[in-house]
Amino acid sequence: MFSLVFTRRYSMAHRLIADPAGKCAIPHGHNEQVIARLQSAAPQRLDGGANMVVPFDRAKARWHRFIDDQVDHAFQLGAGDPMIDWFRAHEPQRLGRLLVTPGDPTTEMLAACLMAKLNAFLAADGNGLRCVELTVEETPTNAVTLAGDPADVLPAGDGAGWWVRADDSINDLAS
Ligand SMILES: [Zn+2]
Numbered sequence: 027m028f029s030l031v032f033t034r035r036y037s038m039a040h041r042l043i044a045d046p047a048g049k050c051a052i053p054h055g056h057n058e059q060v061i062a063r064l065q066s067a068a069p070q071r072l073d074g075g076a077n078m079v080v081p082f083d084r085a086k087a088r089w090h091r092f093i094d095d096q097v098d099h100a101f102q103l104g105a106g107d108p109m110i111d112w113f114r115a116h117e118p119q120r121l122g123r124l125l126v127t128p129g130d131p132t133t134e135m136l137a138a139c140l141m142a143k144l145n146a147f148l149a150a151d152g153n154g155l156r157c158v159e160l161t162v163e164e165t166p167t168n169a170v171t172l173a174g175d176p177a178d179v180l181p182a183g184d185g186a187g188w189w190v191r192a193d194d195s196i197n198d199l200a201s
Contacts, residue, residue, distance in 0.1 A: 030064040030082050030155070034093045040102035041109075042130040053101070053109075056164050060093060062144055063159040085155055088147050096196050097140070100124065102131035110199070126188075126197035128181050133169075137162045138176040142189040145176070150192035 037057050042050040064082065072078075102125040103109055113121055127135045141160040148155045163169040172179065176189075188195040 027065055027069050029158070031061065032064075032086050032089070033059055033061045034090050035059045036093050036098035038097065038100060038102055038125075040131045041107070042132060043104065043107060044130045059163045060097075060140055061161040061163070062089065062141075062157050064148070064155045065158045067154050067156055082153070082155060085148055085151055085153055088151065089144055092143065092147070092194060096194050097125065100196055102127065102136065104128070104130045114199075121197070121199050124197050124199065126199065128187065133162050133164045134172075134179075137170045137172045138180050139187075139189040141172055142176040142180070143191075146190055146192040 035057065036059070037055060039053055039055040040050075041053045042048060045051070064085070100123050105126050105128055110121075110124060110126065113124060125131065127139055129135065137160055140162065141157055144157045144160065148157065159171060159173040161169050161171040180189075188198050
């Protein structure tokens with residue numbers, strides 16, 4: 027079976043507060059890349075003519091626009107992080123730039139949310155593609171890969187956040 031693989035770079039900031047003694051509780055950033063592997067839900071033989079799995083330029087363009095416009099330079103925070111209230115009180119115009127996850131925005135959590143988001147875009151596009159594997163490279167030597175269904179690994183009871191919507195949202199703060 028063919029896979030279509032594409033990669034995008036972005037810069038981000040986050041902090042992880044579940045371990046208050048950890049150095050990751052101080053806001054800091056990484057230059058990351060996200061690598062998505064797509065497959066056709068109904069694989070077919072090459073036709074001997076155009077010989078393409080499926081036209082995927084549109085799916086790729088939608089995904090890369092989301093990464094460039096929303097994920098790049100977003101500040102990733104856990105939903106319970108008091109810094110969200112700080113932004114609400116002092117810089118509400120920047121709330122849309124907060125990428126909010128259930129619990130700490132670890133690389134594992136980000137991979138699950140991004141994979142779910144990409145699959146929401148693909149389903150809405152109706153192109154017959156789905157993301158079967160997604161990798162977030164936090165550093166050149168540290169990456170997390172998720173294969174399968176992100177719904178199986180996201181925390182129980184957090185099934186309907188921004189990551190299941192085929193739109194540009196990266197948090198649910200307005201709702
Ligand atoms: Zn970090």
